[in-house]
Structure formats: structure tokens, C-alpha cells
Amino acid sequence: MKAEFGPEAPETRQVIRMAERHPDIRTEVHVIRGSMRTLTEIYLLGPTASISSEPFEEFPAVEKVIRIRERYRTVGRHEGQAEAVGFEYNGVHFSQDSFFLFPGVCAVDTRENLEATFRALRAAGISTTRAGAYKPRTSPYDFQGHGAKCLPWTFELAGKYGIRVIAMEVTSESHVDEIHDALAAAGNPTGVMLQIGTRNAQNFELLKSVGSQQEFPVLFKRGMGITLEESLNAVEYVASGGNHRIVFGLRGMKTNLGDPHRNFVDFAMVPVVKRLTRMPVCIDPSHSVGKRTLAPDGLTDIHHVTAQGVIAGANMVLVDFHPNPEEALCDGPQALTPPELEHFVRDAQLVRDAYLQRLKLKNELG
Ligand code: PEP
Numbered sequence: 001m002k003a004e005f006g007p008e009a010p011e012t013r014q015v016i017r018m019a020e021r022h023p024d025i026r027t028e029v030h031v032i033r034g035s036m037r038t039l040t041e042i043y044l045l046g047p048t049a050s051i052s053s054e055p056f057e058e059f060p061a062v063e064k065v066i067r068i069r070e071r072y073r074t075v076g077r078h079e080g081q082a083e084a085v086g087f088e089y090n091g092v093h094f095s096q097d098s099f100f101l102f103p104g105v106c107a108v109d110t111r112e113n114l115e116a117t118f119r120a121l122r123a124a125g126i127s128t129t130r131a132g133a134y135k136p137r138t139s140p141y142d143f144q145g146h147g148a149k150c151l152p153w154t155f156e157l158a159g160k161y162g163i164r165v166i167a168m169e170v171t172s173e174s175h176v177d178e179i180h181d182a183l184a185a186a187g188n189p190t191g192v193m194l195q196i197g198t199r200n201a202q203n204f205e206l207l208k209s210v211g212s213q214q215e216f217p218v219l220f221k222r223g224m225g226i227t228l229e230e231s232l233n234a235v236e237y238v239a240s241g242g243n244h245r246i247v248f249g250l251r252g253m254k255t256n257l258g259d260p261h262r263n264f265v266d267f268a269m270v271p272v273v274k275r276l277t278r279m280p281v282c283i284d285p286s287h288s289v290g291k292r293t294l295a296p297d298g299l300t301d302i303h304h305v306t307a308q309g310v311i312a313g314a315n316m317v318l319v320d321f322h323p324n325p326e327e328a329l330c331d332g333p334q335a336l337t338p339p340e341l342e343h344f345v346r347d348a349q350l351v352r353d354a355y356l357q358r359l360k361l362k363n364e365l366g
């Protein structure tokens with residue numbers, strides 16, 4: 001619908017009635033908040049192949065009729081659909097044009113370490129971070145995260161250091177309630193982006209439950225052993241539930257062909273996901289590479305793959321950081337240390353600037 005016609009507008013109702021006159025067609029109405037404007041989209045679901053788009057195109061309140069061929073219709077960027085889905089959360093604007101670094105602990109361990117982390121971030125001018133309270137681990141004997149009991153001081157410290165958004169993994173619906181309750185009890189000093197980890201990429205019930213709430217945006221990490229198409233269909237579960245505030249994360253693929261990295265780095269997919277969908281794209285160089293090895297040029301592999309994702313237009317970088325990696329209870333070997341943070345931040349910004357200049361050059365040369 002044209003921007004001035006919202007979901008309740010009589011014109012919108014009229015289009016819905018027109019659509020539902022066709023046998024076996026049902027409709028869904030979605031409100032899409034783009035970076036420039038908010039649009040109401042009416043989906044026709046069912047046997048649409050034989051329906052002519054003309055009568056809809058002739059309807060004055062209709063901006064555009066788009067025939068969807070891909071199955072991920074809400075997150076997808078379909079033919080003629082230029083508008084990307086950007087969103088605002090806790091004062092931070094995420095879109096396919098934005099750029100934020102999210103350095104932080106893989107898992108919250110002690111109050112001292114978390115405070116040292118937030119202090120280092122503030123010094124580096126960063127107000128977006130990651131912090132795991134619920135850790136899905138390969139072995140049941142490994143540290144599983146402190147769970148709900150670390151949330152009160154995690155949120156309190158985040159507020160104290162001006163953190164606006166924490167990416168935090170949830171592995172069950174009850175974690176979302178625990179996060180909501182702890183944030184409310186602390187007076188909402190910060191925000192949380194619910195992270196769906198690669199191991200839960202096809203946990204459809206979890207996807208439906210984070211999709212049916214509107215409070216928190218979602219960072220969906222691509223499944224490590226499924227196709228991109230399957231991951232896009234999976235993330236559609238979140239969007240089809242009504243929550244369109246989603247960032248799509250790349251974190252490497254599980255295969256020995258990526259050795260000696262922990263996962264096969266897949267950041268060549270940044271522009272692909274931006275082309276196929278309207279979501280901002282995040283990269284996770286830490287879980288892709290898995291260690292802090294240096295290349296002969298003195299930069300770590302983590303720096304190098306971050307640069308590869310950022311030069312290709314990544315909108316968000318999730319990166320492990322720990323003030324004392326040898327004390328970390330999870331993924332210490334891949335964590336950046338305090339002396340490395342400034343270098344990492346400035347290096348990433350340098351590459352981001354180079355990406356923006358690449359866009360300028362393209363526009364100059366047409
Ligand atoms: C994480 O980010 O802490 C994590 C477990 O990532 P992934 O789901 O990509 O393995």
C-alpha cells in the first residue's frame with residue numbers, strides 16, 4: 001500500500017476484500033518499518049499463480065504489486081522491492097547501511113571481568129556489546145552460563161557504562177521472560193537483542209516464540225550445516241510471527257575444508273544476503289576463526305576476516321573480547337584482549353571507511 005494507507009485504512013480493507021474474493025486465498029497484513037518510511041504490505045497466500053496483478057495495480061492506494069517466488073516472503077527482497085527493513089532499538093538504528101561493532105564476552109563469568117569489559121568498551125566509544133548468560137555447549141560437562149542469576153548485575157553494569165544493546169543468546173522461550181523480568185526489575189537500563197545461535201537455527205518452536213514477541217529484536221545466526229536457503233526459510237519463522245526487527249548473522253560453516261580455522265569463513269555471503277533479503281547483516285569473526293593466531297603481517301586472522309566482511313558491507317560485527325582470556329569459562333582462546341581492542345576498533349573503522357569510498361567511486365563512475 002502507499003505509505004499513507006495503514007493497516008486499518010478503508011482502502012487497505014478494500015484490497016483485502018478484493019483478494020479474498022478469489023477461492024482459497026487468505027491474506028496477512030504486515031507493517032514494515034523501512035529506514036525511510038513505514039509500509040503496509042498485504043500478503044496473498046494460497047494458489048496465487050492464476051490471479052492477475054492488474055486489478056490490484058490499478059487500485060490507486062496500491063503502491064506496487066510484487067509476485068513472490070522465493071519462499072521467505074517477509075525477510076526477502078523481491079523483484080522491484082528496493083526498501084530495506086531498518087529498525088530502531090533503544091536509540092540505535094540498524095539497517096543495511098548502518099555499522100556497529102559488538103565486542104564483548106562470549107559468556108558472562110565474574111562481575112569484575114564484565115565491569116572491566118564494559119569499561120574498556122566505554123573507553124573505545126562503544127555502546128553495543130555481546131554477553132552470553134545461557135550457553136549452548138557441545139559437552140554437558142562444560143560451563144553452561146550463569147543463566148538468570150547473572151542478569152541483574154549484567155544489566156546494572158551495562159546501564160552504568162552506557163551500553164545500549166547487548167546481544168544475548170537464548171535457547172528457550174523461558175529465557176526471554178527471564179530477560180524481560182530482569183530488565184524491568186533493573187529499570188530497563190539497557191536493551192537486549194535476542195541471539196538465536198547456529199545450533200538453534202532450525203529450532204522452529206524457539207523461532208516462532210521470538211517471532212511472536214515485539215519487545216526485543218533478534219540476531220539470527222545462520223545454521224552451520226544447512227544451506228543459505230534453509231537458513232533464510234528458518235529466519236522467516238521469526239518474521240512471519242510478526243517480529244521484523246531481525247539481523248542476519250554469518251558465523252562460518254562447519255566443515256573440515258575450513259581448517260585450520262574453527263569454521264569455514266563465509267563472509268563472501270554478506271552482499272548475497274543483502275541482495276536476497278532486507279535484513280542488516282552481521283559477521284562473527286571470532287566463532288568463524290576460533291583463535292587469535294597472527295599472520296606474518298602482524299594482524300590476527302580475526303582482523304583479516306573482519307576486514308573481509310566489512311569491506312563487503314557488513315552492518316554489524318560480533319566479536320569476542322575478554323579482559324583476562326585465560327580466566328574465560330568459554331572461548332578464551334579466540335577473545336581479543338584490552339590492549340588489542342583499540343587496534344581492532346580502528347582497523348575495522350578504516351575498512352568501513354574504505355567500503356563507503358568504494359560506494360562513492362561506484363556512484364561517480366556510474
Ligand atoms: C556465540 O556467539 O556465543 C555462539 C555460541 O555462536 P554460534 O551460535 O554462532 O556458535
Ligand code: MN
Nearest residue numbers: 106287330331
Ligand atoms: Mn563462543
